Amino acid sequence: MKIYCVNLERYIDIQGGEKLVDIARTLDLPFEPICARVNNKTESLLYQVFAPKQVEFLDKTSPSGSRTYVRSLCMVLYRAVSSLFPGVRLRIEHAISRGWYGRLIGLNGPISHADIDAIRAEMQRIIDADIPFERKERLTRDAIRIFEQQGLIDKVDLLSSIHSLYTVYYRLDGICDSYYGTLAPSTGCLRVFAIDPYKEGFLLRSFDSENPAVPPQPVTQEKMYTAFTDYLEFNSIVGVRNAGELNRTVEAGRTAMLINVAEALHDKYIARISDEITARYHRGGARVVLIAGPSSSGKTTTTKRLGIQLMTNLLKPQMISLDDYFVDRTQTPRDADGDYDYESLYALDLPLFNRDLNAIIAGEEVALPTYNFQTGTREYRGNTIRLTEGSILLIEGIHGLNPELTAAVAEDMKFRIYVSALTTISIDDHNWVPTTDNRLLRRIIRDYKYRGASAEDTIRRWPSVRRGEERWIFPYQENADATFNSSLLFELGVMKDYAEDILGRVPRDTPEYGEAHRLRKFLSYFLPIGEKNIPSTSLLREFLGGSSFHY
Numbered sequence: 001m002k003i004y005c006v007n008l009e010r011y012i013d014i015q016g017g018e019k020l021v022d023i024a025r026t027l028d029l030p031f032e033p034i035c036a037r038v039n040n041k042t043e044s045l046l047y048q049v050f051a052p053k054q055v056e057f058l059d060k061t062s063p064s065g066s067r068t069y070v071r072s073l074c075m076v077l078y079r080a081v082s083s084l085f086p087g088v089r090l091r092i093e094h095a096i097s098r099g100w101y102g103r104l105i106g107l108n109g110p111i112s113h114a115d116i117d118a119i120r121a122e123m124q125r126i127i128d129a130d131i132p133f134e135r136k137e138r139l140t141r142d143a144i145r146i147f148e149q150q151g152l153i154d155k156v157d158l159l160s161s162i163h164s165l166y167t168v169y170y171r172l173d174g175i176c177d178s179y180y181g182t183l184a185p186s187t188g189c190l191r192v193f194a195i196d197p198y199k200e201g202f203l204l205r206s207f208d209s210e211n212p213a214v215p216p217q218p219v220t221q222e223k224m225y226t227a228f229t230d231y232l233e234f235n236s237i238v239g240v241r242n243a244g245e246l247n248r249t250v251e252a253g254r255t256a257m258l259i260n261v262a263e264a265l266h267d268k269y270i271a272r273i274s275d276e277i278t279a280r281y282h283r284g285g286a287r288v289v290l291i292a293g294p295s296s297s298g299k300t301t302t303t304k305r306l307g308i309q310l311m312t313n314l315l316k317p318q319m320i321s322l323d324d325y326f327v328d329r330t331q332t333p334r335d336a337d338g339d340y341d342y343e344s345l346y347a348l349d350l351p352l353f354n355r356d357l358n359a360i361i362a363g364e365e366v367a368l369p370t371y372n373f374q375t376g377t378r379e380y381r382g383n384t385i386r387l388t389e390g391s392i393l394l395i396e397g398i399h400g401l402n403p404e405l406t407a408a409v410a411e412d413m414k415f416r417i418y419v420s421a422l423t424t425i426s427i428d429d430h431n432w433v434p435t436t437d438n439r440l441l442r443r444i445i446r447d448y449k450y451r452g453a454s455a456e457d458t459i460r461r462w463p464s465v466r467r468g469e470e471r472w473i474f475p476y477q478e479n480a481d482a483t484f485n486s487s488l489l490f491e492l493g494v495m496k497d498y499a500e501d502i503l504g505r506v507p508r509d510t511p512e513y514g515e516a517h518r519l520r521k522f523l524s525y526f527l528p529i530g531e532k533n534i535p536s537t538s539l540l541r542e543f544l545g546g547s548s549f550h551y
Contacts (some may be wrong), residue, residue: 001013001014001015001016001049001051001052002014002052003023003049003052003053003054003055004052004053004054004055005027005055005056005057006037006054006055006056007027007029007056007057008027008028012026012027014049016049016050016051017048017049017050018048018049019045019046019047019048019049020033020036020038020043020044020045020046020047020048020049020055020057021033021045021046021185023049023055024036024045024057027057029057031057031059032059032060032189033045033057033058033059033065034058034059034060034065034068034069034184034185034189035058035064035065035068035182035184036055036056036057036058037055037056037058037064037514038053038054038055039053039054039508040054040508040509040510040511040512040513040514041513041514041517042058042064042068042181042182042514042517042518043182044068044135044182044183044185045184045185046133046135046185060189060207060212061209061212063463063515064182064514064518066206066209067181068181068182068183068184069184069189069190069206069207070100070206071179071181071182071183072133072183072184072187072189072190073190073193073204073206074092074100074179074204074430075133075170075172075177075179075183075430076123076126076127076172076187076190077090077092077102077119077123077195077204078090078175078177078430079122079126079172079173079175080119080122080123080126081104081119082150082175083122084115084118084119084122085104085106085107085115087106087151088104088105088106088107089104089105089106089151089429090102090104090105090429090430091103091104091105091429092204092426092429092430092431092432093201093228093232093424093426093432094228094422094423094424094432094435095432095434095435096203096221096224096225096228097198097203097218097219097220097221097225098205098216098217098218098219099194099198099203099204099205099206099216099218100203100204100205100432101198101199101201101202101203101225101228102201102202102203102204103200103201103202104201104202110200111197111200111201111202113197116195116196116197116202119195119202120194120195123193123195126172126173126187127187127188127190127191127193128188129187129188130186130187130188131172131173131186131187132172132185132186132187133170133171133172133183133184133185133186133187134170134171134172135168135170135183136168136169136170136171136176137166137167137168137169138166138167138169139165139166139167140159140163140164140165140166140167143159143167143169143176143178144156144159144160146169146176147159147176147178150175150176152177152428152429154242154244154428154429155178155244155428155429156244157242157244157245157247157248158242158243158244158247158427158428158525160244161243161244161247161248161251161527162247162524162525162527164524170183172187177430178428178431179430179431180427180431180521180522180525181518181521192206192207192212192213192214192215193205193206193207193215194215196218198218199225203218205218220478221477221478222478223418223477223478223480223483224422224477224478224483226483227422227483227484227485228422228424228485230485231422231424231485231487232424234265234489235424235425235489238258238261238489240258240425240489241425241426242425242426242427242428242429243425243426243427243428243492243525243526244428246425246489246490246492246493246526246527247526247527250493250527250528250529251527255490255493255529255530255533256533258489258490259488259490259533259534260533262488262489262490263488263534263535263538266305266486266488266538266539267305269484269485270302270305270306270309270484271309273306273309273417273482273484274306274309274310274312274313275313276415276481276482277289277310277392277415278310278313278315280415281315281392284412285412285413285415286392286412286413286414286415287361287387287392287393287413288357288361288392288393288395288406288409288413288414288415289306289392289393289394289395289414289415289416289417290395290400290401290405290406290414290415290416290417291303291306291394291395291396291397291400291417291419292396292397292398292399292400292401292402292416292417292418292419292473292476292480293398293418293419293420293473293486294398294420294439294469294473294474295343295398295439295443295465295469296421296439296440296442296443296446296543297419297420297421297439297486298419298421298442298486298539298542299396299397299398299419300321300396300542300549300551301538301539301541301542301547301549302396302417302419302484302486302539303319303394303396304319304549305537305539306394306417307319307394310392310394314390315390315391315392316388316390316391316392317391317392317393317394318385318387318391318392318393318394319393319394319395319396320368320385320393320394320395320396321395321396321397322348322353322395322396322397322398322399322400322405323371323397324368324369324370324371324378325348325349325352325353325369325371325378326342326347326348326349326371326378327346327347327348327349327378328376328377328378329376329377330376332344332347332376333346333347335464335467335468336464336467337464339461339464341464341468342468343398343464343465343467343468343469343471343472343473344468344472345399345402345404345405345472348397348399348405349378350404350405352369353405354406354407354408356368357395357406357408357409358408358409360385360386360387360393361387361393361409361413363386363387364386365384365385365386366384366385366386367380367382367383367384368380368383368384368385370383398469398472398473399472399473400416400417401416401418401473401476401477401479401480402472402476403476403479415481415482416479416480416481416482417480417481417482417483417484418477418479418480418482418483418484419483419484419486420435420439420477420483420485420486421435421438421439421442421485421486421487422435422485422486422487423435423437423438423487424485424487424489425489425492427522427525433492433522435487436466437519437522438487438491438492440458440459440462440519441492441495441499441519441523442495442543443458443462443543444458444459444499444502444503444519445495445498445499445502445543445544446542446543448502449543449544449545450545454502454505454506455502455503455505455506455512455516456505456506456507456510456512456516459506459512459515459516460511460512462515486539488538488539488540490529491540492523492526493526493527493528493529494528494529494530494531494534494540494544495523495540495543495544496523496526496527496528496529497528498544499519499520499523500520500523503516503517503519503520504516504520531544531546534546536548537549
């Protein structure tokens with residue numbers, strides 16, 4: 001029997017029934033694989049081949065490989081914590097500071113440096129022992145029984161709510177755990193890691209994408225940490241911290257109240273930011289408000305809702321979108337793949353923007369451009385702007401926090417807001433929901449509904465978008481005067497039906513199929529939530545449609 005190896009661009013003879021890890025050892029690959037893409041779907045190297053397949057082996061630096069590495073590292077961490085602190089609950093909450101923040105629930109006192117040192121040493125012992133990850137697939141009732149015995153009640157709640165007949169889980173050195181993706185073949189693949197004290201818990205790091213031989217250096221993200229912590233506390237109060245608890249809320253018919261409370265929290269935070277801006281305005285500053293954030297973070301709706309709150313504070317907001325200052329498409333920079341790089345700061349006409357901005361601040365009437373996305377050119381359609389007594393300028397765009405954008409404007413005249421969907425609901429204690437996945441789902445739905453783009457198109461473009469964010473947005477997020485978390489506790493349930501249908505249209509013979517399959521698998525953990533109770537002013541309406549705002 002033959003399989004086609006994408007890496008070598010040729011067919012490979014096999015007997016049939018071999019594991020991918022064994023096939024890889026017979027090949028002259030220039031790297032150590034950690035997982036593979038089989039017929040465009042990511043699989044463990046423990047996958048057995050019984051029929052002709054297309055196989056691409058992946059190293060840890062690939063997107064799928066990196067996720068496999070981190071998930072495997074988390075199971076090593078769980079094994080270490082189980083050995084050292086029986087009965088203590090491990091909770092990995094979210095990504096921050098180039099790592100993953102977690103806590104130990106049930107310790108006698110706060111986690112100490114000695115505790116972290118012991119965990120690090122035990123993880124290293126497990127890695128050095130090169131213990132295999134054993135993949136199991138059993139009836140869900142049997143998996144539930146195993147997780148009950150280990151005290152993993154969050155997993156029990158989740159599996160009980162989604163009603164799957166079979167469940168895949170992994171066993172490592174006597175303990176079991178479940179993840180919504182592949183794991184490495186053995187712990188020996190995880191030679192690079194770091195774990196250190198961080199706030200009330202710890203920060204787990206894998207490898208640096210720029211230098212995979214070492215862990216990445218942490219970065220300061222105090223404002224991001226505060227935003228995450230505030231929402232995690234809110235989740236705890238309403239009793240919806242993970243997918244299992246959200247599903248129970250759906251089954252009990254309590255989603256209307258959850259939607260009302262989550263929307264009220266958005267109103268509260270936007271009103272609080274508005275009050276701070278107003279106070280600075282009356283002290284002679286904050287004439288220009290810059291609203292920035294990554295793709296599909298909800299910047300536009302946040303800007304519009306902020307404008308309403310500022311009006312209740314007796315200010316007169318006027319709005320500008322940075323997108324209207326794109327240079328003509330023929331002048332747009334290209335990314336590493338040769339595609340137009342709209343995430344680059346230099347995709348904007350900075351001289352024109354600063355000239356107009358200074359004229360607006362000086363009280364002049366200025367003609368505003370409109371960017372025509374169909375023709376890729378700037379147009380003037382008679383739109384003008386002039387600030388009068390009590391006016392305040394709101395500027396929305398991904399580069400708002402970059403000092404180079406508004407270098408000609410005095411610092412005390414600016415108020416910066418960072419917007420991102422900092423997803424705080426998790427699948428379970430050991431599986432968080434990446435903020436990036438939440439934003440990608442939003443973008444897939446929006447691009448399909450309003451821009452005529454398929455999920456395949458959006459997924460293909462996403463790596464370039466992410467590279468642009470890493471270069472042009474994330475380094476400046478701590479410059480913000482305020483951080484607004486645009487995620488909504490119920491949104492994954494609402495987006496489920498929209499996204500699953502769109503993702504299901506991605507052809508199996510395209511490279512994007514694997515990512516579409518991963519996202520559908522992720523959404524399968526959430527029960528659907530109807531949208532009828534979502535208000536027309538909700539930020540989620542920017543993506544779903546039905547908004548009372550004009551975009």
